Amino acid sequence: MVAAANMVEIAALVGDTARATMLAALMGGQALTSSELAGLARVTRATASEHLGKLTQARLLAVTQKRRNRYYRIASPLVAKMLESIKAVAALETPPRYQPRSAQDDALRFARTCYDHLAGRLGVAIADALVRKRYVVLSDEGGELTVAGRRFLSGFGSVIMPASGSRRIFCRPCLDWSERRYHIAGHVGAEICRCCLERGWLVRQKGSRAIRLTAVGQRGLRQVFGMEPPDMR
Amino acid sequence: MVAAANMVEIAALVGDTARATMLAALMGGQALTSSELAGLARVTRATASEHLGKLTQARLLAVTQKRRNRYYRIASPLVAKMLESIKAVAALETPPRYQPRSAQDDALRFARTCYDHLAGRLGVAIADALVRKRYVVLSDEGGELTVAGRRFLSGFGSVIMPASGSRRIFCRPCLDWSERRYHIAGHVGAEICRCCLERGWLVRQKGSRAIRLTAVGQRGLRQVFGMEPPDMR
DNA sequence: GAGTTGGTTCGGCCGCTGCCGAACTATCGC
């Protein structure tokens, strides 16, 4: 059974606490240095170096050297998608009632980046708003940007490729581990996230995947998206 | 970082050779007994029992007792999708050139079930044929069944739900680890597979995920799907 | 009843691997 062999290797890499913590942090979409990752995973730099070496050798991560620092990032959308799907299964499996809460976790539950798009209550709320206006269609197995949605996003400042001959679909549902509902991923999801950050509606919390919604952002969501921003709590 | 904790558990379960072999075997879509899985993974029944216990407790597998046998199967499509995505990453990571070949592997490469749909050269060829006829649209991030495709599949005997208000999309691309191209998954993929088996076009090889294309099937694919079946080699 | 088969539990062995500290290299600023 050659078939299973390589799968084991990949899964085993993710199946370690320190490495999974690093991968989860990098799912924020930003590149982080070796030392930062060591701190987050609560291991020494020596240990972190070993882990990062394994992850890059397996092509789960990619490195870029910048000055004295080595910046690590998720190597490809395929890897991000894999991590998403593992997380989705893990979330199902956890007993839904007892969720140990922390301020950090609450911030993540409100809004966070998921590789290149938005997740959390805010991500789901935006997805809901766009579905309600029939700009996108989301379901268990696929997503679609409607013609009206394409117009809306272009007006919003997104770079949306013209519907080519092959009619590539750039919209994909992503199961939210905290909300257990779908938010928007794929090119469309990434563009929405990018534009919101660019306009200052959202700002990244440094050292975390969490995202903060600004006052401008609240107004923007009401006016442009015609939605009520979720409660920050 | 509560976020990463559960992900580790799931990944670690898949990250063991014996367990991954069992999961890969069950990705064939059929339920297998404890002893069969022990044999496939080449461990004693004692060891297999431990592994299967862990996998069911984590809700990756589900059991049904039938007479004296316990039949294990993949617990949900979500789990199947996760395994697919791990496999897809693993396939990318392997050096493409040196692929140790065996008769068993060749059979799998030609045609196999992937949980509930078809994969391998045959799966990709069928997907190609349907795309060429504009019955389905497939891309990196999504899939879609066209109106013509819906008509075609209904005529073929598939149970295709009517396009409801929410316009659920039942068609999903699935990255083929052997071909590195997409084949059709989701409800549409499952129905195509089911109908082909029902008509005797395809038969399962017992004790394997491999699928054999019958003579009737070859004629059927030519006449109904208007395609040339791939070389069995 | 006795024998067979499918499966689980238990105890113990052994190897893998994650972890650290210390030594080392490389790059930067002074």
Add this chain to the structure above:
DNA sequence: GCGATAGTTCGGCAGCGGCCGAACCAACTC
């Protein structure tokens, strides 16, 4: 040159977990 910071490599320790054999249980056959 020196010192500081970022990161890797190495040796050694310790613990987790996968594996098996043997005992055990439960269901079925004769």
